Amino acid sequence: MEDQEALLKEKLIEIKLRIMILDLIEARLKEIKALAIQVADREYSREEIADFQLQVNNLVEEINSLDRVEMPRVLH
Numbered sequence: 001m002e003d004q005e006a007l008l009k010e011k012l013i014e015i016k017l018r019i020m021i022l023d024l025i026e027a028r029l030k031e032i033k034a035l036a037i038q039v040a041d042r043e044y045s046r047e048e049i050a051d052f053q054l055q056v057n058n059l060v061e062e063i064n065s066l067d068r069v070e071m072p073r074v075l076h
Contacts, residue, residue, distance in 0.1 A: 025066050028059045035059075 039052050
């Protein structure tokens with residue numbers, strides 16, 4: 001019974017960590033959306049567009065890194 005309880009507590013911790021990561025990913029996606037809306041609203045120079053693209057690329061890389069985070073395993 002205690003082993004099962006310990007396992008469930010471990011799973012709960014993993015789920016909470018994953019939710020925190022997903023919240024960070026969601027925040028980055030909202031930043032990308034805001035940039036896309038900003039770019040769509042008016043004309044920009046090539047340099048400005050390149051800057052926006054760089055920002056988006058950095059955010060996408062951040063999202064990918066967050067998505068690859070492995071959950072720690074608690075040793076029994």
